Amino acid sequence: MLALIEFAVILMLGLVFYFQNQDEALVVYCAHDSVFSEKILKQFEQQTGIKVEPRFDTEATKSLGLTNLIIREKDHPQCDVFWNNQALGTAALKDQGLLESYQGPGYDRIPAAFKDPDGCWTGFAARLRVYIANTESYSLTYENVETTLAGQLNQVAIAKPLYGTTLSHFAILCDAWGLDRLQEWYHSLQERGIQVTSGNSSVKNLVASGACILGYTDTDDYFVAVDAGQPVSALPVLVEEKALLIPNSVAIIKGTKRRKQAEALVDYLLSAEVELELSQSQSRQIPLGTVNWDLVPDDVQKYRPYIQQAYPLSDLVQQRKLTLDWLKSEYLK
Amino acid sequence: MSLTTICGVSVLRSLIISLTGVYLCQSLSSLIDRTESRISFFLWLLILAPLLVPELIVGYIWSLLTTQLIHYPALAEFVYSMLVLMRVVPAGIICYHMTVRPQISAEADFIRQSASTAGTAISRFSAQWNFFIRKTLVRIFPVWSLLFLLAFQEFEMASLLYMNSWTVWIFDAQAGGVPVSETLGYLVGPLLIEFVILAGVLYLLRILEQRPFYLQSPGRTVSRRLRPLLAGCYLALATGCVILLPLVMLGWGGLLSLKSVLQNRLQMMGTLEECAWGLGYAATSGIAAWGLATIFFNRNQSGFVKFLGLVCCVPGLCGSLTLSLVIASLFLTREGAWLYGTPVPVMIGFVLYLLPRAVFLKLFFQRRNADDALFLAHLMNQSNCPQQAENGGRLLWLTHGRMQYWAVVVLAFWVYWDVTISSILAPHSGMTSAVRLYGLMHYGQTSVLSAICLISFCIPALLGIILLPVVRKLWIRFSSQSELNQFV
Incomplete structure (x- = not known):
């Protein structure tokens, strides 16, 4: 048995040296679904010859997993480029001084509402926050939603707002309404029996299966249900007449030793080619920059007007922090 | 909350789960005892099969079914x-069959029952309590x-x-950005509960080590008629809910999309690599966790080393999430940073995670091993006559080695x-297939998920079976003198 342990130790040491020698690859932390992002990163490798070593987020650690990881690693940065599936978490990293500025050609093609004025992060290919409803039991209109949300809510679902895009949604509400009104609203939802679930995909499952008639989710989860032939419809959530577009975001991590390769990847991700590809993928992301809209699928094209009507995200870091502090006091007693 | x-x-x-589980383990055990040896192999296979269906697959399928x-x-x-x-019952039934024999012989129990109505001293509460401890508790407590x-x-x-579970609560705290140091403070309560239980088992085993055992068949129990019926119903339910349902829901889609996954070179290579x-x-x-459990809890080991082993079990009892976060924090200090991004943190994480489980298995094996038979097998293995030595090796394999092999297989599984642990500690290019499967589940990629699941499941299962004769051969050849020394 001891001999086997020795063997294991030797093997481990060998692997240590192997990994220490492998430092030429560009390390990308990617919170976007690996199903879609892996292909794009491979294409980048093929086009540029730059080797990419991705680390994907999982539902097990949520999108906050990689953001927290970058914060924990700040003294020994491992990541060169962060591809986040939302923008406010990335903006919070800028607030902590963990991002480097870069304003390349990709930065210029993205509207100002979706990027950092200093160029520390840039948004691209967005999801839309939507009401999802079961078409067999609910007719989805803004009037019906208003009526439903004014009554008992045990047939309505929302994801736990501690993480993910629901946290971004709450941060926007905090900005639009103020924290007091947000707290009052959420407490009212809870008192009237809203079903709080683990994530947006659970909300989609609850509504698609008919367990709930209405829920808050994102377009990517909604399209999963559509592709599975489930009876669902969606309507954008509006706050102060503005839509909640949650873009992917890309940023270069401070302390990167591969700055040139990192810039090349940022330019590639912010290109029209990638935005188009993400719009054609199963998750149907909405292109934010200029693209040939004829090549964008119809079910994404219908959301095009909301790009002009989107809630600006570039200055919400303080609201996110306020919201998160309050939610922690609610959930982590 | x-x-x-x-x-x-x-x-x-x-x-509630553990008490029900103990009752079910007893019922299943009596069902195994009643069954002919030829059928009992398949019965064992049926009982243990839920262990082979990954938790995340069962959870995923049931999350869809229970909306x-x-x-x-x-x-x-x-x-x-x-x-x-x-x-958990399959793990329990393994332990039930490996746990210590009752200290009360069947004859003694019969005498107690006969005499208890006569108002003798043996019918007093203290005597009944002693019987309960030595006959029942000794077996069911571990x-x-x-x-x-x-x-x-x-x-x-x-x-x-x-x-609602404390493990999910801790996860939420982490996702909400609570520092690791604060998380450790939250863990005191749950950890104390686990520690008390583990200490209780060790205390009981230590007491029992000093008491005599009677040579009797440990398996045979007098069973009530309802027990096998209950065990049968449980087996049908477990097979349906944990094996058949997930397999049917994932398996069909898996077979349908297996061809497309096999043809997708990028995906196939990625899956194989993971x-x-x-x-x-x-x-x-x-192997390392099993080896450490053997070192720390060898029967001849000193109390201090055993205590040290117990301390090493504490991180594994904190749960995989906290364990990995603490290890990640340690490897992000100036001293540990050079090893961060290598497989060392993930290996340490896994070994610590497995150690309490390995210790449990080890302790059960230790109680089960018949020392005299093992000693004779070792002596035979040391014989100058090659044929005798080989026969000794074979005996050692049957009495000792085979169980260790399957223990390591279960730990590895x-x-x-x-x-x-993989998603937090594994290096970027050394991720495991379970992490990819988890992502696929979240995004409803059912057909691709099924195919990759099938591949990911078949590879280790086949390897476990193929390796068995190889390890057996090596075991028989290299059974060493050092193991004999513990008997001398």
């Missing part, structure tokens, strides 16, 4: 508890403890089914399907 309340809920749930239960929290709690029960710990630590199914990493972590950490 506060952490204290959630801990209370988790304890209550684990208590309607959101309006019936009590029913949802019942379904979750039943699933946890079905997942099994109950194992079932309690496994149920109490459960995370992935609780998370997927959105159940399987290889998973197997590498699983095999090395399984737990690692292979772990998501949390």
Whole structure:
């Protein structure tokens, strides 16, 4: 048995040296679904010859997993480029001084509402926050939603707002309404029996299966249900007449030793080619920059007007922090 | 809900699950005893099969099936508890069969029962209590403890089914950005509960080591008529809920899309590479954890070393999430940073995660091993006559080696399907297939998921079977003198 342990130790040491020698690859932390992002990163490798070593987020650690990881690693940065599936978490990293500025050609093609004025992060290919409803039991209109949300809510679902895009949604509400009104609203939802679930995909499952008639989710989860032939419809959530577009975001991590390769990847991700590809993928992301809209699928094209009507995200870091502090006091007693 | 309340809920749930589990283990054991040896192999296979279906797959399938239960929290709690029960009972039944023999002979028990009506001293409460401890508690307490710990630590199914559990609470705290140091403060309560139970088992085993055992068949128990019936019903339910349902829901789609996955070179290579990493972590950490358990809890080891072993078990009892976060923090200090991004943190994480489980298995094996028979087999193995030595090696394999092999396989299996430790500690290019599967589940990629699941499942299963004769051969050849020394 001891001999086997020795063997294991030797093997481990060998692997240590192997990994220490492998430092030429560009390390990308990617919170976007690996199903879609892996292909794009491979294409980048093929086009540029730059080797990419991705680390994907999982539902097990949520999108906050990689953001927290970058914060924990700040003294020994491992990541060169962060591809986040939302923008406010990335903006919070800028607030902590963990991002480097870069304003390349990709930065210029993205509207100002979706990027950092200093160029520390840039948004691209967005999801839309939507009401999802079961078409067999609910007719989805803004009037019906208003009526439903004014009554008992045990047939309505929302994801736990501690993480993910629901946290971004709450941060926007905090900005639009103020924290007091947000707290009052959420407490009212809870008192009237809203079903709080683990994530947006659970909300989609609850509504698609008919367990709930209405829920808050994102377009990517909604399209999963559509592709599975489930009876669902969606309507954008509006706050102060503005839509909640949650873009992917890309940023270069401070302390990167591969700055040139990192810039090349940022330019590639912010290109029209990638935005188009993400719009054609199963998750149907909405292109934010200029693209040939004829090549964008119809079910994404219908959301095009909301790009002009989107809630600006570039200055919400303080609201996110306020919201998160309050939610922690609610959930982590 | 506060952490204290959630801990209370988790304890209550684990208590009910573990007590029910112990009763089921006894029932299943009596069913095995009644069955002919030829059929009992298949019965064992059926009982243990739920262990081979990964938690994340069971959780995922049932999260889809139980969406309607959101309006019936009590029913949802019942379904979750039943699933946890079905997942932990196979581990319990292994332990039940390996645990110590009762210290009361059948004859003594018969005399007690006959004399108890006559108002003799043997019918007093203290005497009855002694009988209960030496006949029943000695056998069920370690099994109950194992079932309690496994149920109490459960995370992935609780998370997927959105159940209240202290492990999910800790996860939420982390996702909310609570510093690791604060998380450690939250852990004191749950850890204390686990530690008390583990200390109880060790105390009991230590007391029992000093008492004599009677040569008797440990398996034969007088069983009531209803027990085999109950065991049969349980087996049917467990097979249906934990094996057939997930296999049917994933298997069909898997076969349909297997061809497309096999043709997708990028996906296939990625899957194979991740399987290889998973197997590498699983095999090395399984062997290392087993080896450490052997070193720390060898019967001739000093009390201090055993205490040290117990201390090393504490990190594994914290749950995979906290363990990996603490290890990640340690490797992000100036001293540990050079090893960060290598497989060392993930290996350490897995070994520490497995150690309490390995110790449990080790202690059960130790109690089960017949010293005199083992000693004779070792002597035979040392014989100058090659044929005798080989026969000794074969005997050693049958009495000792085979069980160790399967113990390591079970430990490796737990690692292979772990998501949390891999996703936090594994190096970027050394991720395991379980992490990819978890992502696919979230995004509803059912057909691709099924095919990759099938591949990821078949590779280790086949390898486990293929390696058995190879390890057997090596074992017989290299059974060493050092193992003989512990008997001298």
